[in-house]
Amino acid sequence: MKIAITGGKGGTGKSTVATALALELRKTKKVLLVDADVECPNDHLILSIKRKKIKEIFQSIPKFNRKKCIKCGLCAKVCRENAIVFVKGRYPIFVPDLCIGCKACLISCPAKAIEEEKKKIGTIYFNKSEKIDLLSAETEIGYEEAGIIVNRLKEFLHKIEKNYDYVLVDTAPGTHCNVIAALKDSDLALVVTEPTPLGKHDLELILKLIKSLGIKARVIINKANIGNKKIIEKILRKYKTEVIAEIPYRKSILKAYSSGKQIKDKAIQKIAEWLRNQS
Amino acid sequence: MKVAISSTGKELESEVDVRFGRCPYFLIVEIENKEVKNFKVIENRAAMQFGGAGMTAAQLVANEKVDAVITRAIGPRAFSVLTQLGIEIYQGSGKIKSVIEKFIDGKLEKITAPTGPMFTGKNI
Structure with missing residues (x-):
């Protein structure tokens, strides 16, 4: 099952959720995490992985x-x-x-x-380890076509994805070509958002894009206890989707995040459980 | 000699447009014996282009066989293209009529390096 983790707005917690969820699923299944935010890949930092270069993109x-x-x-x-x-x-x-x-x-x-x-124009990295398998790419500085790098990353992914039960594709923020390339051919998109006017605005944009790609979308609300959850309800109804988990804004989560570690919260287990029930 | 000037309008009374790549018009002015012999207006079809506007604009004025360009700001790509084509770039501002007079009198300063990064003209 290939799951894209996206969100529209930047800083909603896509990489935070993707890394934590990958480690949670890894306990029982074969999981590949793909960092498709090729302009600013961060997942290796959260997971304390030194990336191994396997291929240059020309x-x-x-x-x-x-x-x-x-x-x-x-x-x-x-x-x-x-x-x-x-x-x-x-x-x-x-x-x-x-x-x-x-x-x-x-x-x-x-x-x-x-x-x-x-x-x-870029580099592909692939790490296989006890902890997690991580595939990622990084664009050369100054190169504008990030979508092309994501497509090359996906080409590599297509060769190895059959070895895994779950492939989690962590996308960049926004709704541009690089995000479209990352979402394409996913079975499901998990949309990480926050209950703020900014989160709401960008949530609608990304749900619209996901719908036009014909992909099923489910929403995860991060920082759920700040802002106003009501403002996003209308959008959820409009796009016929629902919230499958809420992650609170909590000191322990912030502490893990700010020290570059993966977060621990029961919401992550809830998402994993929900995913297990899907297949 | 022929000179292209980035312009806000279609007259010699118009102002020099700040931007080279994204100005709405170019005035192509023909100078002979230190006087304006005649001029024509060309629309800058690069003005609304997503990227590379400076280059398309450079191509546009170069095809008019100009010897020099007068503008206020020019990006690195357009600068490089014009320089490779041997077209000189001068800095001018204000009413085009008086800018041309200054140019004829040799009072305009030459631009010898790009005045800003790419895309600076886009949202002005």
Whole structure:
């Protein structure tokens, strides 16, 4: 069973819940935790794991051969990312940081003046241990297309996921391409939210996205005893979902979180129990 | 010589737009014998582009065969593209008419490095 842990708003406790839940499920089942927040992966910190690099992720970039270039400008015309500038009578100018590696220029060049080169865009890490198996990725600083990194992470995941009973995919906040890539092909999305106006607003956005992806969603309220739970009830009804657990705002939880440790709370056991009843 | 000026409007009375990549118009001014011979307006179709606006704008003015650009702020990508094309960049502000006079008199300062990071023009 593949379960995405997401939330819309940042800082609701996605990684906190994902790590604690992974360790709870690990007691009886084979569990893989996937940190798909590839811009700011944190799960290894909470779990005190030193990540093991297993693969570098590369992207194609064009290399222009001026000897063959006929200055036709087709490469710039087909580039949807505006990474190639063409001015009549001049050689094309390439701006590498806008390139997403689609190879359209390479394919379209009638003079075969464009060769393929590689640039590093990220790294995949995989740790297998007694404690937990953790798969994660990290984007190179300055690289804008986090969704591509998540897709590459998922490609690797597809090769190994059959070895596990539960795969927990911890997503980034927001509803952008990187979150969509992480949610895609999940059996269930657990949405961690908080009962605040900000939490409510972003909860609706993420539930809307999950619905459009055709994935079943259930909600976990974190910091449940602060704010006002009533404000999110209407949204739960609208998206025909329900709360399966509430995690209180408690000193012991904050203490564990602030010292970079996984939290302990009976709500986590409740989520695990609920999941066991699903399969 | 030909000069492209980032402009808020379509007249020589318009102001220089602060941004290069995301200004609404470019005035392409032809200067001959230290006088404005004529000018035309081109719409900057890059103004609303998500990313890389500066580059598209640079391509736009370069295709007009300009020798120089006058603007207030320019990002690193547009700066790099214009420099590679051998187009000089000058800093100017205020009414375009008087900015051109200053340019003709050699009183405008050259921009020799990008004035801000990428995307700064986006939300101005």
